[in-house]
Amino acid sequence: MGFSGDFVLARSDRPLLELPPLGAASCGECADGCLHPCAERTGGWRTAQSGHGFLTDHPKGLLRELVASTGAPALLARVMDSDMCQVWGLTPSGAQWTVLLDPVMAADYDIPVPGPDEVRATAGSIAGWAAEAGFAAEPGALLSVLTKRADPFVEDLFFELIDACGLPPADPAPAAGDGPDTPAHPGHRADARCPRGAELEAAVLDLARDRHLVLECAGDDQCYAQVWLRPDGTYQLEYRDRDPTEHYWTRTSSAQRVIEALTGWVAGDLAWRESFQWSSLASWFTEPTA
Structure with a gap:
């Protein structure tokens, strides 16, 4: 039993909920538009989480609207029960790709697993996405993310994918030992992506x-x-x-x-x-x- 929902990464100088594509895609009932911000990266790169998805069966259409609205590359990830994660990427030039993270789990769901050549081709497409965003992806890190198992949550691989694209790191959580230990256990601290x-x-x-x-x-x-x-x-x-x-x-x-x-x-x-x-x-x- 894990997380099911969506993540979105886009560059914006304002909260993602204020972008028309995402505001329109919310359910209309949640007080904050269903979006919960994750730790922000420098340069205006923002990630947000939706606990019940963006209520669309057409993620590519939503991604096109988001790229058109921001003028920058964007990513959309859909997670099912922390087991499966499909990621779509799109750039203003129209270059696009999609990938399933944790191919071993994908095979358990009877989804065909790509071969080595296809994985390398996808890694190249993702590197092109990163270059159009202004970053230099690390090829070895990309291949590692595209072939590794989730441990334990597949959504963690989505954030590793962002890191492998060369984007600046999110504001770090305090390192263990930087503050007083809590009663829970030494070094206990909620991940920076946890809502508070x-x-x-x-x-x-x-x-x-x-x-x-x-x-x-x-x-x-x-x-x-x-x-x-x-x-x-x-x-x-x-x-x-x-x-x-x-x-x-x-x-x-x-x-x-x-x-x-x-x-x-x-x-x-x-x-x-x-x-x-x-x-x-x-x-x-x-x-x-x-």
């Missing part, structure tokens, strides 16, 4: 049924919290504490309790755990002992 404050509240309230919100820890990839708005309208809240044997879940009908719990997780607090009765999910992720 009002953005976190909106992300929970805007969840569509059968959709997820995942918060990752930048200090340990086996530490995360997530919430699933089940089809019946209740919330399934989960957290993992650095090991698959320490994975727990609970259910609640209260969005406010979920917001308070995730706010506590982001802060590295532990008191929020005491507000729920938890059940272990360790058996889902570990082999039974003989």
Whole structure:
């Protein structure tokens, strides 16, 4: 159970929601237009996340409108349950490409896996996209991203792809040890892409049924919290504490309790755990002992 939704990367001197293509593609019900900004990169390169997609079955059309609006190359990524991620790229000159990240998982979904020649050709197209954006892609890094497995979330590969294109790094989160340790564990800090404050509240309230919100820890990839708005309208809240044997879940009908719990997780607090009765999910992720 992971994240399902879209990510978009574009260059703009104003918030992405203010760009007509993205504002028009929102559901019209979310207070912030369904978009939650990720850490910004220098030069006006902005990334945003939509927890239930941009509500279009025509991502190429949305991408064309976005490129026309900004006059710069752009990317759109569609993620399914943190397993599958298809990325589309387009430039003002009309050069375009698409790629599925984590080809091994794609094969599990019976999607044909490209051969080495096709992977190299796609990497070349992506390098051309980067060049038109004004950056020099790293060929080896591109090939690595296009062939590697997700560990554990495929959306992380999307951000690795952006990095491999040579774009400037996002504003970094504080390194472990730069601040006082939290009660959660030494080095616990929410990833820079995690929504906080009002953005976190909106992300929970805007969840569509059968959709997820995942918060990752930048200090340990086996530490995360997530919430699933089940089809019946209740919330399934989960957290993992650095090991698959320490994975727990609970259910609640209260969005406010979920917001308070995730706010506590982001802060590295532990008191929020005491507000729920938890059940272990360790058996889902570990082999039974003989």
